Amino acid sequence: MSSVQVREAALADLPPAVLYALLRLRVDVFVVEQECAYPELDGRDLEPTCVHVWADVDGAVAATLRVLRDADGRGRIGRVATARDFRGAGVAARLMERALELLAGSDVVLDAQAHLQHWYARFGFVAQGSEFQEDGIPHVTMVRTA
Template sequence: MRLRVDVFVVEQRCAYPELDGRDLEPTCVHVWAEVDGAPVATLRVLRDADGRGRIGRVATAEEFRGAGVAARLMGRALELLEGSEVVLDAQAHLQHWYARFGFVARGEIFQEDGIPHVTMVRAL
């Protein structure tokens, strides 16, 4: 969670309720990568009330971006959600990155904490 705060709250200057309660849901799975015992990338896997899988809070330490760490975490998240439609709310400038994993933008770009986002869906 410290990495998430470092990326979203400090680096991106978004004062928002990062701890939204969903981390404690019984079906929540946290996936992360470490280097020398310190997290360098993380994401969480959830189930929404409608049964769809949800990937969120994808964060990578700045010095590890572009190294493929987050891509490996996304692969693991999609394995965990195999057989389900998966949804996520992507920062709009990362649409092309999520498209690599089969996600397609649905709907209009919206503002979340001052950052443009778009909902993306990966069909079954």
């Protein structure tokens, strides 16, 4: 694989073509591939504290996630998506590491698809509460304490 560059920006600082590529990857994975018709654009990308983090490989978006702050002050990682051709190559792990750096000193929460629970556990996340359904896919809330 070519060199992976981890990039980050607030929504207002994203070049339009990059924003399009990030949103397209999220739709490709969450709506098309997982066959979930749901409002992918949920408004949280517009929050002033939202930071988009993505992996650039030769000018293409290979993976993405977003970093948020919840009303209770905890950090939140969401919309973790990796293009099919880059899965298993450690690209998303690099994004998770950067997201956790951005949220250093804070408790961090995420809602993981249940089958990825062990993957998130590698980063110190622990399941909290019962499994729940979101758009027909089992999820579990996971927390990483500061």
